[in-house]
Amino acid sequence: MTPVYRVALGSEFDRLHPNMQWRYGIDSTAGVAQLMTGLIESIYITPAFAPPLVWYYGKRNAMPSKTSRMVPFEAGNYCYRDELGRECLAVLRTFGYSTGDRHLNSVIVDGRDGFVDYFGDGPELLYPIEPSVTEDGSLLLESGPARWLRGPKISMRGPFVVQMKYIEGWDEKHQRFRCDATVRNPVIGEILHYRGWFTAVDKPMTTAEIPDEAWPFRLIDRET
Template identity: 60%
Template sequence: MTAVYRTALGGDFDNLHPNLQWRYSIDSASGVAQMVSGIMDSVYCSPKLPGPVKSFHRRRHSLAIRSSRLVPFEQGNYCYRDELGRECLAVLRTFGFGPGDQYLNSVLVDDPTGLVDYFGDGPEYLYPITPSVTVDGGLLLETGPMRWTSTVGPNIGLRGLLELSMRYREWWQDDEDRFRCEAVVTNPIIGEVFHYRGWFTAVDRPCTIGDIPDEAWPLRLERRTH
């Protein structure tokens, strides 16, 4: 088995900082999950985003819809092979807002067409992901426009008010001995829709297939990747 980012980056994976190589080397045969904890210095959701859209994303765990600072953050990374034999990395994020936790879940899939990130519990949305390594050994993820994964008919590329693109960067902060990250989702009409940025530490924990939480498995198997 090969970790999804090692497959996607190929030989460039070895140019990642050693701590990022460790972080992204787990796969479905590793027998571990990776548990993250830290603080997001800033979490932001645009007030221009329509209320019904926010409510839908919150229910489907595809967006945190509050804005705040110094937000406690936890994340679990779980690897498995899905029913189609594809290597998957499920990422379950929890933002600890004062009024109550909010969640942002996604599943990265190593597909022959490339790396794809399915967002939410459905999954209703997918991002085609282009990963690269920055000059300081960080990981950069850039997406094409989000697509709607309908259960019938063709997938729909979202445009206009519904068009969303994401940029995620993660790197190692030597002076603080921890990871840092920043994620930004943008729309060509309203600009910045969502962001989170802050720091975290990570540890591996033993994990069997039976230990993987239900939330790591999409409610339905999505075969489509584009």
């Protein structure tokens, strides 16, 4: 199989920094997972975001749940093919808040018509993703409007639009990866962000050893 990012980027994949190519060069046949450890220097949740929504999506591991700084961070990347035959990359993130661990889980899918990122254990949200490579070889992900995956098939439009931007690259000076994720709304502005650094290692792993949390509760074939 071909890694989901190589499919999505095509020949642009080769413009990524070599360490970024290594990061995103595994697929479901590789027999490895990738484990990350680092520090999130800043997590922000806007106070304008309704507390019940923060609680709801936080409980379902679809977003960080509170503003903080200097939060220990761990994550794992796990590749598999789902029941629909799609190549998937599950990303399980753990934020080590002083009040206890909180999680942000997502599954990136090489879909029928493009790149799709499902967020939350449900999953709860769907982001259509447009990946690209920056001049310095970093990976840039920009989303279209998010879609709710609970209830009627509707997208968030107009004042309800929610869009994500994520950039990850190699920090040559400190010999580690940096990440910066932001979610914005045209009315509220910045809804949330998290940014920081991490290191990564490969670990041999069979499909049977992948954590259960890497599979959403429901198989969703919707991609738009």
